[in-house]
Amino acid sequence: MRVMxxxxxxxxxxxxxxxxxxxxxxxxxxxxxxxxxxxxxxHLLEAIAEDCDRYTPSVALDPPDGLILDITGCAHLWGDEAxxxxxxxxxxxxxxxxxxxxxxxxxxxxxALARHGGELLRAGRRIAPDRLNxxxxxxxxxxxxxxxxxxxALGLAEERTTALKRAGLTLLxxxxxxxxxxxxxxxxxxxxxxxxxxxxxxxxxITPRRTPPALSFARRFxxxxxxxxxxxxxxxxxxxxxxAELARRGAGGRDFASRLFRSxxxxxxxxxxxxxxxxxADLVMRLFQERIETLADPLDPGFGYDLIRLDIxxxxxxxxTQTDLDRNTAPAREVALLADRxxxxxxxxRVRRFAAGDSHIPECAGFTVPAHAPVLPxxxxxxxxxPPMRPLRLFDPPQIVDVIAEVPDGPPRxxxxxxxxxxxxxxxxxxxxxxxxxxxxxxxxLTRDYYRVEDSQGRRFWLFRHGLYGSEKPNPDWYLHGLFG
Amino acid sequence: xxxxxxxxxxxxxxxxxxxxxxxxxxxGLLSFGLEALDARLGGGLAKGAVHEVLPASGLDAASxxxxxxxxxxxxxxxxxxxxxxxxxxxxxxxxxxxxxxLAELGLAPDRMMLVTAPDELAGLKVxxxxxxCAGLCAAVIEAGAAKRLDLTASRRxxxxxxxxxxxxxxxxxxxxxxxxxxxxxxxxxxxxxxxLPGQAPGRTGLxxxxxxxxxxxxxxxxxxxxxxxxxxxxxxALLRPVPAVAECRSMVA
Numbered sequence: 001m002r003v004m005x006x007x008x009x010x011x012x013x014x015x016x017x018x019x020x021x022x023x024x025x026x027x028x029x030x031x032x033x034x035x036x037x038x039x040x041x042x043h044l045l046e047a048i049a050e051d052c053d054r055y056t057p058s059v060a061l062d063p064p065d066g067l068i069l070d071i072t073g074c075a076h077l078w079g080d081e082a083x084x085x086x087x088x089x090x091x092x093x094x095x096x097x098x099x100x101x102x103x104x105x106x107x108x109x110x111x112a113l114a115r116h117g118g119e120l121l122r123a124g125r126r127i128a129p130d131r132l133n134x135x136x137x138x139x140x141x142x143x144x145x146x147x148x149x150x151x152x153a154l155g156l157a158e159e160r161t162t163a164l165k166r167a168g169l170t171l172l173x174x175x176x177x178x179x180x181x182x183x184x185x186x187x188x189x190x191x192x193x194x195x196x197x198x199x200x201x202x203x204x205x206i207t208p209r210r211t212p213p214a215l216s217f218a219r220r221f222x223x224x225x226x227x228x229x230x231x232x233x234x235x236x237x238x239x240x241x242x243x244a245e246l247a248r249r250g251a252g253g254r255d256f257a258s259r260l261f262r263s264x265x266x267x268x269x270x271x272x273x274x275x276x277x278x279x280x281a282d283l284v285m286r287l288f289q290e291r292i293e294t295l296a297d298p299l300d301p302g303f304g305y306d307l308i309r310l311d312i313x314x315x316x317x318x319x320x321t322q323t324d325l326d327r328n329t330a331p332a333r334e335v336a337l338l339a340d341r342x343x344x345x346x347x348x349x350r351v352r353r354f355a356a357g358d359s360h361i362p363e364c365a366g367f368t369v370p371a372h373a374p375v376l377p378x379x380x381x382x383x384x385x386x387p388p389m390r391p392l393r394l395f396d397p398p399q400i401v402d403v404i405a406e407v408p409d410g411p412p413r414x415x416x417x418x419x420x421x422x423x424x425x426x427x428x429x430x431x432x433x434x435x436x437x438x439x440x441x442x443x444x445x446l447t448r449d450y451y452r453v454e455d456s457q458g459r460r461f462w463l464f465r466h467g468l469y470g471s472e473k474p475n476p477d478w479y480l481h482g483l484f485g
Numbered sequence: 486x487x488x489x490x491x492x493x494x495x496x497x498x499x500x501x502x503x504x505x506x507x508x509x510x511x512x513g514l515l516s517f518g519l520e521a522l523d524a525r526l527g528g529g530l531a532k533g534a535v536h537e538v539l540p541a542s543g544l545d546a547a548s549x550x551x552x553x554x555x556x557x558x559x560x561x562x563x564x565x566x567x568x569x570x571x572x573x574x575x576x577x578x579x580x581x582x583x584x585x586x587l588a589e590l591g592l593a594p595d596r597m598m599l600v601t602a603p604d605e606l607a608g609l610k611v612x613x614x615x616x617x618c619a620g621l622c623a624a625v626i627e628a629g630a631a632k633r634l635d636l637t638a639s640r641r642x643x644x645x646x647x648x649x650x651x652x653x654x655x656x657x658x659x660x661x662x663x664x665x666x667x668x669x670x671x672x673x674x675x676x677x678x679x680x681l682p683g684q685a686p687g688r689t690g691l692x693x694x695x696x697x698x699x700x701x702x703x704x705x706x707x708x709x710x711x712x713x714x715x716x717x718x719x720x721x722a723l724l725r726p727v728p729a730v731a732e733c734r735s736m737v738a
Binding site: 330331332333334335337338339341342345346350351352353354355356362365366367368371377378382383384385387388389390391392393394395396420425426427428452453454456457458459460482483484485 | 544546566580582584591595597602614618620674677680684685686689692
C-alpha cells in the first residue's frame, strides 16, 4: 500500500506521496492513514464548486483537487479582487481546507502559479481584510511573473518534462526567451501551446460547469436566515425584480432556478419550468410554492441560508399581450398554465400530449410526449364509413393470451384473457406488420399478424400472432394488444 | 311518486334550487346528436356538471371510456382541450389511451392532454384543479374504484365544474356503489356491432342505460352506434336482424 496524499504536518515530518505505507509507519509510528477514496474526493470537489457558485457563475473543475473560477466582472461585488479572495479563503479555510490561491490574467497562468508558485494557506487561519496590504498576501497576485516556476508547471506528460530538464531548461524563464519553432520541433507542439497559455500570451476561456444564466438576481444576508417564510418573501422579491428586468428587455423566461446557499456549504436548488415564456411574477411564485410543497423532504434551513439567488438561464423575446376589456384570458393560455402547474407538481413527464411517430409498428406510431415538448401533432383522419381500425387503449407490453384457432396460421376462434373465455363471432384480418428489419443488425424480428375481433358480447379486441407459423416460429404466441371502444 | 302535498312539492323545489343541477341551464345542454336520446333527457345532458360512467362489467371498461370520450368530444367547441386524468394503476389495468385509435373514433388526439397521477389522492387533486380551469372543454377522470371520491368529494367536483363550465366525466369501476353528487349516472356495455360484409366487426356499438338523473329523466336503456364521421351518436343501422339489438329496442319501446 502506498501513500497517495499527505497533509502539511506529515510533509514537514518527511512523509511524501508515493511512499510505501509501511515505510511511513516506520518513520512516524503515530501516522493516521485513511483509505484513498477518489470518488468521495470528486464529490467533495463538486460540492465545493457548487458553493463557489456564490462568487462567480462560471466555475470549472480542475480534477483531482483544483477549481478554476472566472471572476471577470465579479470582483467589484466584494470591493476588489483581494476582497473576493479573502472572503473565499476565509470561507473555505473555516471548512478545514488547505488552499493555494493564485490570480492571473489567464486560467492557465493562474493554475501554474497556484500549483507551483504559491504558498500553502494553513487550515483554519482567518485572514483579516486589513492584513491584505501587508507583504504576505493570502494569494499569489496577478502581477507575479511565472519565469521562476519549474517547467513541470506546463503540465506536460512526464517524459516531456524530463526531456526539458535534461536539456537544461528547468525554469519557464529559460523557455520564454527562446525561439518557439525549435522548441516545438524538439519537444512537441504541445509544449509551445502550453507555454503560450501559461505565459498569458494566449487566453483560453474555461468551460464552466454550468452555463452562466442570462439573468441572475441575488440577496446576501449578513446573518444566515433560517425562517422559511422569510426565505419565500426574499424569493418573491427576487422574482419581482427579475420580472421587472425581463419586462424592461421585452423578454420572458421559461426556466427559473432558485439556489439557496446554506451557511454550511450545502446548496439547495429548486427549479420550475413553464410551457410558454413568461414574466408574470405571481405565476412564477405560485409555481415555486407548488414546487416547495411537493419536495420529498421539506427545505431544511439548518443553520440558515446566507445567500439566495434566482437564475433565469435563458431570456427569450416576449411581446406585450393585451388582455380583453373584461380581463378574460384566452382558453389556450389557461390550459398552458394548468399544464405548468400540474407539471411542476407531478413532474413534467406526467403531463403529456399525443405525438405522431414515423413508424408502422403500432406502439411507435402513436406515443405521448411531455406537454412542454414541441411535437408534430397526431393528425386525425378517420376513414369515412370505415369502422375504427386501431384500438382506443393499448397495452404496453401486450398481454399474452391463449388462443384456439382452426388452423395454426388461420384466424382465432376463441381466446382466454384474464381468466375469461371469449368466443369470437366476427373478425377482420390478418393485417400483417413486419418488424423493422432495416433497423436491426441481424435483419430479423418477428412479423405480427393483427386481427380485429369481436366476441359474442360485442366487445372488440385487437389480437396478434407473433411470428409467422412455420417459417418464423414453429408455435407462435398470441397477444392481446389493445381494446376497442 | 306524485307530489300530493303542496308543502312537499315546495320543499322539493327548494332542495332542487340548492343543488348544482338547478342552474344547469347556465352552460347549456350537451346534445347526443340523436333525437330519440336527447328527447328522453329533455334536450341533453347538462354541461358544466359532473356525469358518472360505469361499465356494466369489468370487461366493458373500454366501452365506458369510449362513451365518456365521445361525450367529452361533444361537450365544447371543436378546438377545446380535453383533459384525461388517470392514475398509474388504472393505466396498467386498462391500457393507455392510444392516439391513432382516438383519431379513428373521430376524437382529435391533438385536443387531448393526458395527466397521469401517481396515486388516487393526487389524481383527485388534479381533477379538482382541472375542473377549476375554465379554459378546458371537458375532463375525463378515470377514478376506478377510488374510495376517496365519495359524496363530499364529488360534490366539491360538481361545484367546481358548475363554476367553470367544464363538463366532467368520471369513469368508475363496475361495482362502485358509492353515492355521489353527479348529475347523471350511466351504465355502459359493449353492444354487438352491425357486421360489415365478410363478417368483419363494424362501427362501435354501445348499450347505454341511464341509471340516475338529477334533472328527473326516467331511467331507460338504449342501444346506439357511434358515427365517427359526424362525431355524433346514431341509431344502429339494422341491415339484418340482430337478436341482442332487437331485444334492446323492444325494451326501449
